[in-house]
Amino acid sequence: MHSYRLRLAVAVIVMLLSLGGAVAALHSLSEGSNSDPTSKMFQDLNDAFERHWRARTGVDVTVKQAKMTSGVPVRVSVDGLKVVALAVSYDAEALQASTRFTLPHWQNLLPHNTPFTSTIVFLVRKGNPKNLRDWSDLTLPGVEVVTANPKMSDGARWSYMAAWGYALKRSGGSQSHAYEFVRKLLANANVLNSDTHESLSSFVTRDAGDVLLAWEYEAHQVVHAKGGDKFEVVVPSMSILAEPTISVVNGMLEKPGTREVAKAYIDYLYSTKAQDIAGRHYYRPRDEKMAAKYAGQFPPIELYTIDEISGGWKAAQATHFDDGGIVDQIQVNRISNL
Numbered sequence: 001m002h003s004y005r006l007r008l009a010v011a012v013i014v015m016l017l018s019l020g021g022a023v024a025a026l027h028s029l030s031e032g033s034n035s036d037p038t039s040k041m042f043q044d045l046n047d048a049f050e051r052h053w054r055a056r057t058g059v060d061v062t063v064k065q066a067k068m069t070s071g072v073p074v075r076v077s078v079d080g081l082k083v084v085a086l087a088v089s090y091d092a093e094a095l096q097a098s099t100r101f102t103l104p105h106w107q108n109l110l111p112h113n114t115p116f117t118s119t120i121v122f123l124v125r126k127g128n129p130k131n132l133r134d135w136s137d138l139t140l141p142g143v144e145v146v147t148a149n150p151k152m153s154d155g156a157r158w159s160y161m162a163a164w165g166y167a168l169k170r171s172g173g174s175q176s177h178a179y180e181f182v183r184k185l186l187a188n189a190n191v192l193n194s195d196t197h198e199s200l201s202s203f204v205t206r207d208a209g210d211v212l213l214a215w216e217y218e219a220h221q222v223v224h225a226k227g228g229d230k231f232e233v234v235v236p237s238m239s240i241l242a243e244p245t246i247s248v249v250n251g252m253l254e255k256p257g258t259r260e261v262a263k264a265y266i267d268y269l270y271s272t273k274a275q276d277i278a279g280r281h282y283y284r285p286r287d288e289k290m291a292a293k294y295a296g297q298f299p300p301i302e303l304y305t306i307d308e309i310s311g312g313w314k315a316a317q318a319t320h321f322d323d324g325g326i327v328d329q330i331q332v333n334r335i336s337n338l
Contacts, residue, residue, distance in 0.1 A: 038217070040281060041217075041277065041278065041281035041283065044277045044280075044281070045268075045269065045274055045277055045278075048268075048273055048274065048277060049061070049264075049265055049268050049274075050062065052268055052271075052273070053261070053264065056264075061261065112243075112270075112286050114243040114286075115269040115270045115274065115275065115278065115285075115286055116269075116275070116278040116283040116284060116285055116286060117241055117242060117243050117283065117284045117286070117303075118215050118216050118217050118242045118283055118284065119162070119215075119216050119239040119240060119241060119242055119284075119301065119303060120158055120159050120162040120213055120214070120215065120216070120239050120240055120242075121214060121215075121216045121219050121233055121234060121235050121236065121239065122138075122211050122212070122213065122214070122219075122233070122234040122235075122236065123203065123211065123212040123214045123219040123222060123223075123231055123232075123233060123234075124210065124211050124212075124231065124232055124233075124234055125210070125230065125231060125232075126228075126229060126230050126231060126232055127232075128232060128234060129210070130142075130143055130210045130211070132210065132211050132234060133234060133236070134166075134236045134237050135162075135163055135166040135167075135181075135185075135236050135237075135238075136170075138163075138185050138188060138211060139181060139184035139185050139188065140188075143188050143210050143211065144188060144189075144190060144208075144209040144210045144211075145185060145186075145188045145189040145209060145210070145211055145213065146189065146191075146193075146199050146202055146203045146208055146209035146211065146212045146213070147159050147160075147189050147192065147193075147196075147199055147212070147213040148192060148193045148194065148195050148196045148198065148199045149192035149193065149194060150192075150320070150321060150327050151321060151327055151328070152194050152195065153193075153194065153195045153196050154196075155195070155196035155215065156192075156195075156196060156199075156213075157316075157320075157321060158215075158240060158242060159213035159214075160182065160320065160327070161240055161306060161309065161310065161316060161320070162213075162239045162240040163181065163182050163185050163213075164178050164181075164182055164309060164310070164320075165238070165239075165240055165304045165308070165309035165310075166181075166236070166237075166238055166239070167180075167181035167182065168309050169238060169302075169304065169309075179326065179330075182326075182330065183330050186330055186331075191208075196214075196215075199212060199213075200212065200214065200218070200222070204222060204226075204231070211234075215242075216233070216235075216282060216283075216284075216298075217281060217282040217283050219231075219233045219282075220233055220282035220297065221281075221282060235298075235299045235301050236301070237301070237302060238301060238302035238303070238304065239301055239302075239303060239304075240303065240304060240305070240306065240309075241303040241304065241305050243305075270286065270287070272287060272289065272290060275287040275289075275290035276290050276293070278290075279291075279293060279294035279297075282297065284298055
């Protein structure tokens with residue numbers, strides 16, 4: 001059985017300060033290639049921070065993006081300060097458990113754990129021919145849902161827990177109701193792809209299914225890329241709150257000035273300029289002014305956290321996604337009923 005710490009992706013920025021400047025590497029929140037929406041957003045954020053730091057200090061910094069394998073932040077062997085944007089909150093526990101890393105006290109001074117948020121929404125074909133408006137519609141006969149396998153995909157776990165949370169909320173906390181609801185929803189997913197980008201490709205390029213469970217930012221990017229004439233985004237009445245937690249992790253040795261640059265980078269993510277960039281890339285900004293600016297693209301939605309519906313990701317992993325968990329039980333029942 002794999003450790004839960006190795007199952008969910010993290011985003012890592014490794015910042016090094018040298019005489020000439022700093023170099024940073026970033027792994028995006030979502031799975032996928034350099035073309036994914038998160039990478040595009042951080043490219044804009046990194047470019048903006050370079051200009052900001054140059055104007056502030058006269059020192060040039062270069063911020064580059066680089067992918068990391070899921071679940072290996074503690075294996076990064078680069079001297080200096082590590083800035084970690086965690087995809088799931090309990091990854092901080094894995095870092096704290098390692099003798100090679102510590103979380104600095106000033107992390108607690110941030111306005112929020114993350115400067116922007118996202119959630120799970122529906123991507124449907126233009127005109128929404130099946131009239132899918134909320135999670136309950138996805139369990140109706142004749143509706144084909146496209147999603148990845150939550151046993152294999154980080155993004156699919158978020159979609160799965162979003163559906164589970166909806167059923168819990170609507171039923172007043174009934175676990176049995178949530179189980180039956182998610183069972184019906186997964187029964188409408190005829191094929192569970194291995195990852196979210198395979199599901200996206202199936203829905204967008206191969207015309208599979210009626211609805212794709214997708215990150216909000218990614219769904220909007222698809223609509224924008226297609227000119228708005230092929231797809232549209234449906235925001236359900238409620239969904240899960242996704243917060244890629246921002247942390248700073250001390251490595252073995254810190255080079256002079258590294259902490260200053262790293263802290264400035266994180267602080268910059270909360271600035272109006274950075275919040276505007278996040279909104280342009282269809283992330284929900286924390287800043288009230290920027291949130292109001294982009295309110296038109298983000299309809300009101302009730303958001304619940306993983307802590308509310310499952311006691312956190314560690315508990316969710318053990319209950320739902322570990323071998324013998326609820327996902328396996330649903331799959332066994334599904335096969336036995338074929």
